[in-house]
Every structure is written in structure tokens, then in C-alpha cells.
Amino acid sequence: MLSTFIKTFDTPTFKGTITIPLGLYINGEFVDPVEGGTIDVVNPATGKVVTSIAAGTKADIDMAAKAAKKAYKTSWGLKVPGIERGKLMMKLAVLMEKHIAEFAALDALANGKAYNTAYSQDNKGAIAAMQYYAGWADKINGKTVETNENKLAYTRHEPIGVVGQIIPWNVPMFSLSLKIAAALATGNTIVLKPSELTPLSALLFCTLIKEAGFPPGVINIVNGYGPTAGQAISEHPLIEKVAFTGSTLTGQKIMEAAAKSNLKPVTLELGGKSPNIIFDDTDLEQAVKWAIHGIYSNHGQNCSAGSRIFVQEGIYDKFLEQFTEQARAIKVGDPFSPDTYQGPQVSKTQFERIMGYIDSGKNDGATVHLGGKQFGEEGYFIQPTIFTECQPNMKIVREEIFGPVACVMKFKTEDEVVEQANDTSYGLAASVFTKDINRAIRVAHALEAGTAWINCANQTELSLPFGGFKQSGIGRELSEYALENYTNVKAVHVNIGIRL
Numbered sequence: 258m259l260s261t262f263i264k265t266f267d268t269p270t271f272k273g274t275i276t277i278p279l280g281l282y283i284n285g286e287f288v289d290p291v292e293g294g295t296i297d298v299v300n301p302a303t304g305k306v307v308t309s310i311a312a313g314t315k316a317d318i319d320m321a322a323k324a325a326k327k328a329y330k331t332s333w334g335l336k337v338p339g340i341e342r343g344k345l346m347m348k349l350a351v352l353m354e355k356h357i358a359e360f361a362a363l364d365a366l367a368n369g370k371a372y373n374t375a376y377s378q379d380n381k382g383a384i385a386a387m388q389y390y391a392g393w394a395d396k397i398n399g400k401t402v403e404t405n406e407n408k409l410a411y412t413r414h415e416p417i418g419v420v421g422q423i424i425p426w427n428v429p430m431f432s433l434s435l436k437i438a439a440a441l442a443t444g445n446t447i448v449l450k451p452s453e454l455t456p457l458s459a460l461l462f463c464t465l466i467k468e469a470g471f472p473p474g475v476i477n478i479v480n481g482y483g484p485t486a487g488q489a490i491s492e493h494p495l496i497e498k499v500a501f502t503g504s505t506l507t508g509q510k511i512m513e514a515a516a517k518s519n520l521k522p523v524t525l526e527l528g529g530k531s532p533n534i535i536f537d538d539t540d541l542e543q544a545v546k547w548a549i550h551g552i553y554s555n556h557g558q559n560c561s562a563g564s565r566i567f568v569q570e571g572i573y574d575k576f577l578e579q580f581t582e583q584a585r586a587i588k589v590g591d592p593f594s595p596d597t598y599q600g601p602q603v604s605k606t607q608f609e610r611i612m613g614y615i616d617s618g619k620n621d622g623a624t625v626h627l628g629g630k631q632f633g634e635e636g637y638f639i640q641p642t643i644f645t646e647c648q649p650n651m652k653i654v655r656e657e658i659f660g661p662v663a664c665v666m667k668f669k670t671e672d673e674v675v676e677q678a679n680d681t682s683y684g685l686a687a688s689v690f691t692k693d694i695n696r697a698i699r700v701a702h703a704l705e706a707g708t709a710w711i712n713c714a715n716q717t718e719l720s721l722p723f724g725g726f727k728q729s730g731i732g733r734e735l736s737e738y739a740l741e742n743y744t745n746v747k748a749v750h751v752n753i754g755i756r757l
Contacts, residue, residue: 259287262308262457268593270372271362275461279310281317281480282463284324285473291316296453296480301369301601301608302592302636310456313481318448318489321477325419325446326495328474334416334444339395346391346441349469353384353434356461360430363457365592368426369601369637370555372593375430383434389719390438393740397443399747407754414744416444417522421490421499423483423511426452426603427558427659433459435734436500437476443743448477448496450487454603456480483507492518500524500742502560504657505683505728512731524732524742526560526724528657529685532678533563533714534700536671536691537571543712544690545579548663551688551714553587553641556599557661558607560729561686563714564658566665567674573667577645580665581627584641589632601637602660608637611660618644618653618662626665649680657683671700679705684726688714707733 260279266272280287294312299305313321333342353360360383361376370379399412420440424432433451440447451459459478466476479486487507491499491514498521501511508525515521533551535544551563568576592600602608608631615629628640639661647654647664654664668674678687686708689700701709707725710716717723722738724730732742 259289260309260311262460264307264366266362266593268372269595270593271358271365273359273362275359275362277457277460277464279308279460281311281313281321282460282466282476282478283317283321284477285467287463290314291320296456296482298367298454298457299604300366301603304605304636307366308457310460310480312453313450313479313486315485315489317479317481318486318493321448321479322419322493322495324474325448325477328472329416329418329446332472333446333475334418337444339397339442339444342441342444343391343394345470346387346394346438349465349471350384350387350391352465352469353380353387353462356465357381357384359461360458363461364429364455365600367455367457368429368603369592371597371600373595374555379428379431383430385719386431386434387438390442393737394442397740397744407752409751409753411749413747413749414443415747417743417745418445418497419495420445420447420743421493421496422447422449423487423490423499423501423503424449424451425502426455427555427560429455430458430462432502433462436502439739440743441475443740445498445743446475448479448490450479450481450490453480453482487511488514491515494519496521498522498524498743500732502526502734504528508730522742524734525730526732526734527685527728527730528683529560529562529725529729530565530655530657530681530683531561531563531686531688531706532704533566533688534674534678534690535566535568535572535576536689536693536696537569538692539572539690540692540712541572541575541579545576545583547688547690547712547714548580549583549587552663553584553599553661554715556602558603558659559715561708561715562659563688564663565654565678566663567668567677568665569674570667570669577626577665581643584627584643584663587641589638589640599641599661602639603637605637607659608639611639611658611662614653614656614658614660614662615642618647618651621648621651621653623647623651623653623664628661649677655681671696675700675703682728685724685729686710
């Protein structure tokens with residue numbers, strides 16, 4: 258029997274009652290899972306269970322994949338012109354905007370992020386992504402290729418078919434919208450698994466799909482654990498492509514399962530250990546503010562977080578003083594408080610993982626310059642933390658922590674810092690701060706990362722691609738580049754005069 262979650266909020270930032278079904282969304286309907294399991298959803302600000310959702314398994318993924326395949330062959334794909342797909346996507350964006358406050362409240366509840374951040378950044382971004390790709394839906398074009406006068410040759414960019422998508426918990430609705438929108442614009446049908454830690458906003462999204470006018474089976478959303486539902490998506494023979502955002506370790510497992518099943522292509526947006534390089538001639542006040550944003554925004558739970566901060570020796574002491582002052586001033590607390598900047602980490606597991614890294618840094622000889630402890634006594638809050646005296650071989654310098662932990666290190670020369678910045682298995686993003694435009698561009702080009710920010714940090718644009726080098730991933734999210742991940746290119750040769 259389908260369960261329903263009803264929650265009345267009476268907070269400084271959001272007041273209202275939200276009602277959502279807790280089942281799996283397959284073929285246009287909410288259904289109970291075949292095996293009947295559930296997953297507890299925990300409020301990380303208190304550590305207490307707020308509800309339990311339906312847990313899908315392999316059997317449910319199979320049902321969703323079959324529904325998606327039927328929809329692709331009968332009511333979506335190339336049977337629906339791009340302009341019509343775009344209209345439905347715009348309707349969905351309008352509905353998302355109508356419910357934006359509810360989406361933000363659910364993400365603040367399950368993720369722990371500040372409500373104001375969930376509203377103004379994550380969910381406004383989710384709406385913008387749906388609108389952006391709605392505009393692309395009728396612009397998926399091939400090319401006419403000149404060969405000779407006896408042949409007409411052209412390419413078609415055709416939908417792949419059924420695509421699987423597995424999204425993370427750090428930006429739940431933005432990740433969901435970004436992946437779904439690119440797939441819909443190109444004519445694919447979808448089987449998506451949200452993170453089991455932050456499933457509530459995805460369930461609210463499901464209630465809008467039919468209202469927007471999408472045929473049954475075009476979008477299927479199945480909650481479940483990674484080793485069961487996620488694994489089933491990766492290896493299902495009807496799913497012909499999989500996109501994943503999350504850890505590098507999980508990405509490797511997904512890639513292996515995809516290869517061993519039907520050799521489905523993968524798009525992977527994985528971990529990072531992004532360098533933030535600050536030269537002596539920078540605007541120090543701005544560099545400090547951007548460095549704070551680069552590491553502590555979203556509680557440090559960003560794949561592109563600028564967690565390795567390299568400061569040139571001439572301004573190191575001044576930078577550290579100002580950086581420490583601003584980190585100490587960060588408001589940590591209730592996600593629904595209007596002045597909260599940093600809420601709790603998303604789960605007990607993440608909390609313990611981050612605290613384990615902090616212990617590792619201490620044991621390896623780094624200095625805890627600020628923080629390093631739990632904040633408060635309830636929930637999964639961690640003090641904004643700064644390490645100094647860090648060495649390149651330390652775990653806190655080499656591994657992704659995914660929390661509010663910065664490593665601040667001193668450097669002398671440009672060549673030295675570029676070498677240190679590139680000394681990592683990751684390559685997602687990097688920042689450079691300097692007033693010398695020649696040096697800024699030179700260093701940005703030398704850094705082995707998919708995104709280079711000059712005099713800013715953690716600034717993405719829908720119209721620019723985002724993705725990694727090395728073990729930070731394969732393929733690109735955002736912009737026109739993301740559409741390439743969701744089409745097959747077919748070459749067509751038409752004989753108009755060649756005779757044998």
C-alpha cells in the first residue's frame with residue numbers, strides 16, 4: 258500500500274504543508290516496490306528519521322526500463338518533434354517554479370543545506386537548466402557533408418534510447434534537472450535513481466511530470482540503494498547509456514558494470530581536489546572572499562571545492578589572518594535560519610568520514626589552525642576547519658574530503674605551484690588569483706583541470722561545459738557539450754549517380 262509523507266513546516270524561512278507520495282514513479286504512476294523494502298530518510302540537523310521511502314531493487318529497475326523502452330518506441334524519441342519536446346519541458350519548468358519553495362524546504366530538510374541556498378541557488382538553477390535545454394530541443398542538428406557530385410552525404414544526431422541516470426545528494430534538484438533536461442531535449446527516455454539520502458525533492462518532482470503532459474514511461478524515477486538499484490541501472494541490457502555524478506570509486510564500478518553488460522557508454526562527473534592558487538599581486542580582500550566561497554560553500558560538499566589553497570609567500574601571513582577571520586565568522590546552524598551559511602553534513606557516515614580525515618591530518622603532523630571539531634551536540638555539524646603545515650604526501654592533501662576542511666600551503670614560484678597543483682589524480686577544477694592577466698592565462702592553461710577560474714571560484718554557467726580530466730570523470734555536463742552525451746551520430750550516404 259502506497260505511503261504518503263505529510264510535513265508541516267513552521268520555520269523562519271518557510272511555512273507550509275507539503276504532501277508527497279513515497280512510492281516509485283514508474284510508467285507515469287506511483288507504485289510500491291516489488292520486494293517491498295524501505296529506506297529511512299534522516300534529518301542531518303537532528304540525526305532523527307523523518308520518514309521512510311520505498312526502496313527499489315533490480316526488479317523495479319527492470320519494470321522502469323521496459324516502460325521507458327516502450328515509451329521511446331511509441332510516444333517519445335523521434336516520434337515527438339523537438340519543438341514539442343521543448344514545450345513540455347517549458348511547462349515542467351513553470352511547475353517547478355510554482356513549487357520552488359517546497360523543493361527548497363525538502364532539500365534543506367533531507368540534505369541539511371541552508372534553505373536560502375537551496376532556494377536561490379540549487380532550485381533556481383534547476384529551473385534555469387530545464388528552460389535552457391528546452392530551448393535546445395529543436396536544435397539537435399546534423400551536417401550535410403560535401404563529398405562528390407554523385408553523392409548526398411549527411412549526418413543525423415539520433416537519440417540513444419533509454420538512458421540511466423544516477424545523481425548525488427549534494428545538489429539534489431540541480432543534478433536531477435540538469436541530467437533529465439539534456440536527455441529529454443535529445444529525445445531519450447529516462448530511468449533515474451536519486452540519492453537515497455536526499456530523495457524527497459525528487460518525489461515532489463514526480464508529481465509534476467504527468468501534469469506537464471509527458472507520456473507515461475518517458476521519465477521514471479526509482480529510489481533505492483547504489484549496490485542494488487544503481488547497479489541494476491548500470492548493467493540493464495535495455496538501458497543503452499548511463500550518466501553518473503558521485504565518487505570516483507563508485508564511478509569505476511559503474512563503468513565496469515556498463516562495460517560487462519551491453520558496453521553502454523558512460524558519462525561520469527566524479528571527485529576533485531581542486532587547487533586554488535593565490536599570487537602575491539592579487540586583490541587580497543577579493544581572493545580571501547572567493548577562497549571562503551570556494552571551500553566552505555555547500556558545507557564543503559562540492560566536487561569542485563577549492564580545498565588545496567596555495568598562497569605565495571609574500572602575502573601568506575596576511576592571507577591566513579584574513580581567511581581565518583572570515584572562516585571563524587561563518588554562521589553554522591539550523592538550515593531554516595535566515596542567516597545560516599553552513600548547515601550539517603548530509604549524514605552520519607559523511608560526518609564520521611570527514612572527522613576521520615581531520616584525525617588523519619593531525620596524526621600526519623599538520624596543524625589544526627582553526628576548527629577541527631564537531632559543532633554543537635546534536636546533528637552532523639562540523640566546525641569550518643583550516644590546516645596549515647601540510648605536506649604533499651598527506652591524505653588531507655591528496656584525497657577528496659568533501660567537507661569544510663581547507664589545507665593552506667605556502668609557495669615561492671609559479672613553476673613550483675603549477676607542479677604542486679597538478680600533482681593529483683584528480684582534474685576537475687582550479688582557480689588562479691592574480692592581477693597579471695598574462696600570468697593568469699598562462700597558469701590557467703597549464704593546470705590539468707576541466708575548468709579553470711581566474712579571480713573567482715565555483716562559478717558555473719549553463720552555457721559553459723563542466724567536467725574533469727584524469728580521474729575526475731568522462732564527458733561533460735552543462736552547455737551544448739552535454740547534448741553530445743545523449744545522441745548517436747549516424748552517417749547517411751545517398752547514391753545519386755554512382756553506377757557499377
